[in-house]
Amino acid sequence: MNQSLRSMILAAEFAAIIAVLSQFTIPFGLIPLTGQTLAIGLSVTILGRKTGTYAILIYLLLGLIGLPVFAGMSGGVAVLFGPTGGYLVGFIINGLVTGDILERTSFTYKWAVIANLIGAVLTLLFGTIWLKLSGQLDWIGAFQGGFVPFIIPGAIKAVAAAYLGILLRERLPFFSVNSKKSVQK
Template sequence: MRLTLRQQIQAALFAIIIAGLSQLTIPLGLVPLTGQTFAIGLAVTFLGTRTGTMAILIYLLLGLIGLPVFAGFSSGIGVLFGPTGGYLVGFIFNGLVTGSLLSFKSNNYRWAIIANIAGALATLAFGTVWLKWSTGMDWSAAFSGGFVLFILPGIIKAVAAAVLGIFLRNRLAHKLALR
């Protein structure tokens, strides 16, 4: 994945945005509701698949090396292998799914909403499986506590990310040389 210097800077800036929005948390048991998924969808919708996914990878790398960028100012490999680690890894799949779907109709609001919802569901699916394996929960508990609980907030954040991402990209694309 070769990016121009401009794309690398954009990815780094969005990694910071993801880190900032990650701190917006509402505790809901083992898995908190955060602004991360909104930021992930916004990054990919605004920057495109390659640059948006690079922003996600930078964000994850910053957290893995010890910078407190994950939700609740947490960091480290322990977070990755904990109950919420699957959602973090799922962000990569979110970026790839959202970006791949957006490649068909990148400026269509309805399609962007569908793409972001699909990406959010990919994150939830991966995170739920990880939650089950990391905690030893049964499938029913993992599904209700790690997937069902987050569907409505996930859809709301996906819609917001899609609408804001397309709006900003249409307004700023020529100034930022996006895509």
């Protein structure tokens, strides 16, 4: 199979995985705890920067056109530009940075944890800034409402994404788009 066709198929499949895991939601005030961030880290850890980020972009485009793929079976422009939209857009930054770190270093458990933790923090920072601006909050309020409550759950999901991503990359090498950068122990 052509490598670019294979990459596109994997990106579409992982966009669907992100959409499914996004529905695992724990209501937590304005910003719910979801499986989205776990799915984002998992996608990039398995697929790498380019294909993993394509999966994120496909997922966001599906939600943008109104398909109910975002948390709570929501979708549409209003969600993307609402108070939680910064987290959604932050997923792109997360994918690019996490994937870049892994591709510049190696796909090992250590580097996957580091990369996913950095990506999770970037998502939280981007979402918090967006929340401050869209909600007309002060910095302290935005930080306390949009960052602090999600540090521990975000770290747990980042470590889980790193562990599961490397495990699946080892066990199922056909997921690995870039065969030169196979899992290193």
